[in-house]
Amino acid sequence: MTQPGLKVLKPGILTLVQDLGRFAYQHIGLSPGGAADEHAFLWANRLLNNRPNNPALEICFGGLQLEVLANTNIAITGAEMNATLNDQPLENWQTHSIKVGDKLNFAHASSGIRSYLAIQDGFQLQPSFGSVATVMREKIGGIDGYGNPLKTDDFLPCSEHKPTVTTHVPPLFIPDYQQPLILSVIPCEQTDQFDEAEQEKLYHWTYRISPQSNSMGIRLEGEPITPKVKGIISEGIAYGTIQLPPDGQPIILLKDRQTMGGYPKLGTLFVLDAFLLAQQQAYTEVRFTQISLEDAQEKLRYFYRFFGV
Amino acid sequence: MKLQFQIEHAGPDAVLIRFGEQINTDLVPVIRAATKRLQKELQEEIRGLVPSYTTLMLCYDPRKNDFPGIQDKIQQHLANLNVSHAETGKLIEIPVWYHPDVGPDLQHVAEFHQISIDEVIRRHSDTIYQIFAIGFAPGFAYMGNVSNQLATPRLQTPRSHVAAGSVAIADQQTAVYPISTPGGWNILGRTTMKMFDRHSPKLCPVLPGDRVKFVSVSKADFLLAGGQSE
Numbered sequence: 290m291t292q293p294g295l296k297v298l299k300p301g302i303l304t305l306v307q308d309l310g311r312f313a314y315q316h317i318g319l320s321p322g323g324a325a326d327e328h329a330f331l332w333a334n335r336l337l338n339n340r341p342n343n344p345a346l347e348i349c350f351g352g353l354q355l356e357v358l359a360n361t362n363i364a365i366t367g368a369e370m371n372a373t374l375n376d377q378p379l380e381n382w383q384t385h386s387i388k389v390g391d392k393l394n395f396a397h398a399s400s401g402i403r404s405y406l407a408i409q410d411g412f413q414l415q416p417s418f419g420s421v422a423t424v425m426r427e428k429i430g431g432i433d434g435y436g437n438p439l440k441t442d443d444f445l446p447c448s449e450h451k452p453t454v455t456t457h458v459p460p461l462f463i464p465d466y467q468q469p470l471i472l473s474v475i476p477c478e479q480t481d482q483f484d485e486a487e488q489e490k491l492y493h494w495t496y497r498i499s500p501q502s503n504s505m506g507i508r509l510e511g512e513p514i515t516p517k518v519k520g521i522i523s524e525g526i527a528y529g530t531i532q533l534p535p536d537g538q539p540i541i542l543l544k545d546r547q548t549m550g551g552y553p554k555l556g557t558l559f560v561l562d563a564f565l566l567a568q569q570q571a572y573t574e575v576r577f578t579q580i581s582l583e584d585a586q587e588k589l590r591y592f593y594r595f596f597g598v
Numbered sequence: 599m600k601l602q603f604q605i606e607h608a609g610p611d612a613v614l615i616r617f618g619e620q621i622n623t624d625l626v627p628v629i630r631a632a633t634k635r636l637q638k639e640l641q642e643e644i645r646g647l648v649p650s651y652t653t654l655m656l657c658y659d660p661r662k663n664d665f666p667g668i669q670d671k672i673q674q675h676l677a678n679l680n681v682s683h684a685e686t687g688k689l690i691e692i693p694v695w696y697h698p699d700v701g702p703d704l705q706h707v708a709e710f711h712q713i714s715i716d717e718v719i720r721r722h723s724d725t726i727y728q729i730f731a732i733g734f735a736p737g738f739a740y741m742g743n744v745s746n747q748l749a750t751p752r753l754q755t756p757r758s759h760v761a762a763g764s765v766a767i768a769d770q771q772t773a774v775y776p777i778s779t780p781g782g783w784n785i786l787g788r789t790t791m792k793m794f795d796r797h798s799p800k801l802c803p804v805l806p807g808d809r810v811k812f813v814s815v816s817k818a819d820f821l822l823a824g825g826q827s828e
Contacts, residue, residue, distance in 0.1 A: 312646040312657065316633070317802055318736045318776075318794070321646065417796075426779055427736055429796075478606040501758065505780070519751045520769055522621055523740055525648030525655025525733065527612035534782065536755050547779075548648050549733030549740070551752065551768065557609030585610040586660045593661055 293359030293389075294446040295408070300439040301352030301395060306412065306431050307405075309342045309598065311420035315548045321528070322422035322430060323544045325504050325567040326403050328464070329367030331596040333407035336364040336384050336456045341598045343411025344421045346439070348395055348404040353439070357391035361450045362409045366458065368401030368466065368568060383457035401466035401568040409453075413446040424545050426505065466568045473559040473580035474531065482516050482553035483533075490514045491531075491555055491577050496539065500571035504545040507566055509575070513537025516553035523551035529558035543567055559585050561592060601628065601679050605669045611645070611660050613668060615676075618652045621742050621770060623728050626807055629654055631681045639675045643668075649806065650731040651740065687729065687808030692774065694723070694765045694812045695820035696787035699827055703784035707750045707767070721748040722765075722786055723812045727772060729804050737776035737794025737802045741810055744770045756782035763788045763825070765812065772812075787814075790823040 297304075307330065310323025324330035324347055334343050346353075351370045364384045365372055372379040373394045379385055381404075387393065395404060414421045415434060423431035423438065431437050432445070439445075474491070496511035519535045526532070530542045532552040541558050542550070543566075558566065559580050566575070604616045615632065618625050633649045636656060643662050648655040658668050696719040698704050708715045727741035734740075744767050752768045757780060760766070764775040766783035775781060776793035789812075794802055804810065821827065 314736075315646040315648050315657075316732065318733045318738050320735075427777060429736070475607070475609055522651045522653075523731070523734070523771065524614060524650045524653040525608070525612070527608040527655065527657065529609055534754070534756060535752070547734040547738075549650055549731065549738075551771075557607075560610060582607050582610060582665055586664055589610050590661045593659075 291358070292446050293361070293449045294444050295393070296356040296358055297439050297441055297443040297445070298354040298356050298392070299352060300441060300443070301348060301354070302350040304349065304353050304439040305347045305423040306344055306414060306421050306439075307347040307423060308344050308421050310422045310544060311418050311430070314418050315525070318548050319418060319429065320424050320427060320545050320548060322420065322424040324405065324422075325544055326367055326405070326564045328561065328564045329403070329405045331598065332382065332458050332462070333364040333366040333405040334411075335596060336366070336458065337362060337407055337409045339407060339409065339411055341596050343407065344414050345405050345407035345411070346445075348406060350402055351395050351397040351404070353395040355393040357387045357393060358389055359447050359449050360388045361447060362386050362453050364407045365404065367404040368398040370395040370398050370404045372396070372404075380457070382463050384453065384455050386452035402570055403568060408447045409450045410448045413448070426545065464565060466565070470565060470569065470573070470575045472562040472566060472575055472577050473585070474556040474577050475559060475580055475582050475585050476556040477554050479554070482518055482521065483514070483555065484517060487514050487516070488555060491539065492579065495574050495576055498569055498571050498573045498575065499538075502571060504543055506543055506546060507541040509539045509541070511538070514539065514555070518553055520551045521553055523549045526550045527557060529560060529563045531555045531558060541566065560589055601676055601681070603676065605672055607665050608655060612655055612657045613665070613672070615654045615656065615672060616652060617654070621651050621730070625652060626728060626730060628681050630806055631679055632676055635675055635679055636672065640671060643671075648733055650733065651742070687805065689726065689809045689811065690804055691811050691813050692765075692789050692791050693815040693819065693823065694787040694789045695817055695825060696722070696814055697817065700761070700764070700788035701786040703766070704786055707748070707784050707786065710750050711747065718748065718786065719814055721745060722767065722772070723814050727810045729806050729808045729810060731806055732802060735775070735777055735779050738773055739793060739802070739804050739810070741772045742770050744772050746770075750784050752782040753784065756780050760785065761788065763790060765789055788820070788825060790820060790825045
């Protein structure tokens with residue numbers, strides 16, 4: 290009997306195995322990593338009644354083709370990639386039953402940039418340092434433990450299941466990644482790193498996502514915000530931190546961020562907004578507003594309770 | 599000694615515990631002890647600890663604690679912290695080939711201080727550095743203090759690619775890039791020492807509190823030890 294799973298026919302531009310990340314090794318510098326858009330990732334697992342942390346695929350920009358060698362169920366969420374099963378269109382944000390011999394195809398992203406493919410009970414892969422999250426820069430995690438993206442002929446083992454009733458994400462919870470983005474920021478308590486007028490620029494100007502952005506961080510281009518100091522003593526940096534190198538162009542740190550940094554910080558982008566930001570294409574314009582720490586914590590608690598993380 | 603610190607939020611799921619404002623070797627055992635204590639006492643409630651020069655970042659679950667709640671717990675657990683200043687780490691030598699071929703900022707640092715490249719090398723390899731923290735990338739050990747006669751600010755714009763093994767300085771800090779990564783430090787040379795080895799049970803050859811001396815080696819020795827000049 291052969292192991293059930295999915296075989297990679299074409300890996301697409303960039304397809305990565307992800308979960309919610311690894312946290313216990315930050316003290317020796319391992320990036321937490323994890324799904325860039327947890328909202329879409331968590332919905333994919335939830336639709337299948339999976340555990341929230343079950344390994345799934347993060348398909349970046351599209352182009353993935355898979356041969357199905359298992360009878361089971363999948364869920365697709367996130368970016369719209371006009372997925373097909375044996376050339377028949379597959380609805381995004383819902384579950385689908387697949388069987389041995391099927392061909393799964395993802396075209397190029399037309400809205401958003403990262404699509405998630407979860408499978409019932411998750412892909413069965415060996416975690417590295419407690420997680421399968423792929424951090425390419427560190428050569429850690431992923432399908433082979435060495436941080437590699439999927440390549441042709443890779444095999445993703447899974448378990449088999451009977452077809453289930455289709456479940457879908459209620460339309461209210463499906464984000465429109467093409468809506469203009471106004472991102473909420475929790476301002477930093479350390480206010481001695483910027484003049485007030487410089488700090489205010491973030492909220493008054495429109496910034497554009499640089500094509501140099503990646504899963505480590507989103508680089509913005511726009512009105513420079515000049516810190517009073519060129520660097521600070523390096524310290525731990527949290528998800529969503531907005532740091533300012535001396536050129537004044539903000540960098541927002543995402544999942545694959547380094548654990549420490551030495552640039553002055555304006556504040557922290559609210560977690561759920563950072564997930565939306567991770568779905569934006571280069572050159573998209575964004576604006577900023579403020580949120581209180583209390584409001585941010587309340588919304589985040591609600592989000593994690595909902596998904597049972 | 600009464601332990602002095604402030605707690606700041608770092609977003610909805612992390613705090614920075616600040617023990618001082620200046621790099622100071624006296625803080626190394628303090629932060630190490632605080633890290634150990636919080637790891638032990640708050641194990642179930644935290645999602646990661648990142649000790650650094652003057653701070654300890656603690657990531658927490660906002661469902662279990664709000665910001666005032668986690669502050670109370672930190673205050674409580676650090677109130678009676680015993681800090682042993684007696685521990686001295688081991689001394690490790692790191693061989694470096696200092697050359698513009700692998701140290702593209704040697705010239706810039708020399709010009710910044712109006713000294714020769716040889717003098718930059720002498721000033722960098724003359725000091726015994728203390729390891730303050732490991733972070734930024736796996737095995738990236740932050741060391742100090744670089745003397746004021748060598749300290750140079752970070753690059754205006756970070757490089758998108760720094761070669762693995764690069765030995766670099768930023769202000770009063772020095773480090774080895776364990777893997778190829780983006781980075782904004784001034785690169786002086788390159789070493790063959792592996793700063794992160796996933797197959798070694800220790801993972802990193804050095805730990806915070808250890809000391810490091812950089813030793814200048816020839817290109818021939820560098821290549822002999824497996825060094826890559828490209």
